[in-house]
Amino acid sequence: MENQWLQVSYADLLQATDGFSSANLIGVGSFGSVYKGILECFETVVAVKVLNLLQQGAFKSLAAEWEALRNIRHRNLVKILTVCSSINFNGNDFKALVFEYMPNGSLEKWLHPNVDEQPQLRNLNLTQRLNIAIDVASASSSSFENTNHDLKPGNVLLDDDMVAHVGDFGLARFLSEAAESCSQNQTSTFGIKGSIGYIPPEYGMGGKASKYGDVYSYGILLLKMITGKRPTNDMFKDNQSLHHFAKSAFPEQVMEIIDPRLLQENAEAFLDSENHNNLKNKMRDCLVALVRVGVSCSAESPGERMEMREIAMEMHAVRDLYLEVGIQ
Template identity: 50%
Template sequence: MALSWLKKSKKKSLSISTFGPSYQKISYKELHNATNGFSLENLIGSGASKSFIAECEALRNIRHRNLVKILTACSSIDFKGNDFKALVYEFMPNGSLEMQLHPEDGLKQLRSLNLLQRINIAIDVASALLYLHHHCQTPIIHCDLKPSNILLDDDMIAHISDFGLAKLLSKSGKEAFLNQLSSAGIKGTVGYAAPEYGMGSPLSTNGDVYSFGILLLEMLTGRRPTDKLFKDDLNLHNFVKLALPGQVMEIVDHSIFNEVGENDNTVSSWSDWTSGQTECLILVFQIGLACSAQSPIDRMDMNRVALELLSIKRKISLEA
């Protein structure tokens, strides 16, 4: 099981009964034992009571194949007598996208997602954001989209997790908040948070679109937005923009060209790439740039993003 948890809070918060009677009750001791003492391998995130309540509010009425599924929740006390609350999610065997893109030194063999797999993951994330922004009864802004919050199941299907900073929006046509549940002033993670947030602009769905654009560029270059290469006026967005289209092969993550051959040996297939596949790669980069535009009004609509990624996927499948 994957776990998101809260402890050392004496504040009243949303009742676990919010999720209904279908969720099995579980004790602190059972969770402690099942997660090997709350090992970091099983931990999605932790935080204060407000982020826990925000996550409960965001998740209680939404269902989508590309969102994490809650198995149960825990409201108990820990071994020291502190209040303890946790949400337990369905276990994702392939870990996070962060682990796949940036594996630790001893796990470099994991870094072998090919272009089609990366596009499939991008489509999954885009589909989830489209649902959250446009198809929920109350629109939801995730506010913290990044590789570590995207979990991969047995079939490498992506699921967005960690709604601790999520915000619910009114339907008045304005980006006004129905809840102020998560910690004030926290508007995402450095490198992924929209630039307008740093200037005091209100949260909006366009902020999630920006985070998605940065995520997409990271997936294709293998570089985090906080890479030491980026300083002064050079950032991940400009790094890609300056390279397209002629130098695309110089900025792409070279593990994108690796495929597992016979005997599980990793072999380079760069030379086998067609001009059509290169064109598809450039198109995906361009979507990432359009989503991560500096101005919110210049960013691509999430519905169009999903449609264009699906179209690119079909082109790649024909090229294969």
């Protein structure tokens, strides 16, 4: 450990999370659980990812995630603060990653609020969704594009200003290595265990993880943000998918598949404006462009997908077009 990293013990993290209390549990992943905590000695709110070492591959996942993030600095990546490798008070191995805390939680929880939450209080307007989509594209198209991300809404976290930060690199890196050593069926099963709905089809056939896999996951994520539908929705069966659902509506019926909350939010603006037809057309143009990008990114063949840098440029252009409308 270099001096730049916080030095924390098991006891520090135990105290910070109130004994890893269920009240502080903010997420559960393939290889462990994440808790909110307060490191009083540093006066810092953190997210503590505690590895389930009984899960095969957990330690390898931790090592991969640490290695991927420790030397990277980017405004749209979750900032890793330190790692703790110790012994708990029962004499068992304890390993955890400590991250900067993201107070607005995950994109998944904003797109699909829990039943006990008031959906209208956790809705994202189109400007916010555009900003988040650009943040994710920026993180994925930066100079470390050879690092495979595990892109899905649960791994896109939002800070105080609703700026998106991509996290959880361990699973994707481990999948890449697993593909080289497992049989086709084993690899497919492992992939489904990770991010069902966001894993590109070539991974399920034993293909090696690549930047085009990230593009596929980004396309599905974008389509979910625009339609409000999960790729695992019961309506997608018998060889149907979120990709096919969006592609079949493009471009004439795009407005029929848009998340209703996006349209409801701007209904009053359309009614009050003298140029409401123009505003509707501009908004439709933006949504059609977003669906086009999502469909292109989630093409079945990797060679048909866009490049991440191209995606980032397209998304900026769409946002510029939308902001000219003057609704938000």
